[in-house]
Amino acid sequence: MRHLKYVVFQEGKYFVSQCLNVDVSSFGSTIDEAVSNLKEAVALYFENEVGDQHYLHVGDALIGETVINA
Incomplete structure (x- = not known):
């Protein structure tokens, strides 16, 4: 059994789920x-x-948002 961390975000009409432990x-x-x-x-x-x-192995995860001048 493996413990997985992931993020989910909306892209257009779909929700994308991305695992943080593997690509x-x-x-x-x-x-x-x-x-x-x-x-x-x-x-x-x-x-x-x-x-x-x-x-x-991913311990605590923080999802952040920022703005850069690019």
Whole structure:
């Protein structure tokens, strides 16, 4: 069993879910669907993965927003 951290954001009419532990993302029409699809995608990712070589333990997570002049 692995503990996953993720973020969800809206992009157009879809919600995008991005895992912070591995480089996997998914989407759905609702937040719940996006999270469910992400869980399935990460499970499939680990079926083909050997060991924990790409798994990053993520402790507390903070989502921030800022503005830059670019």
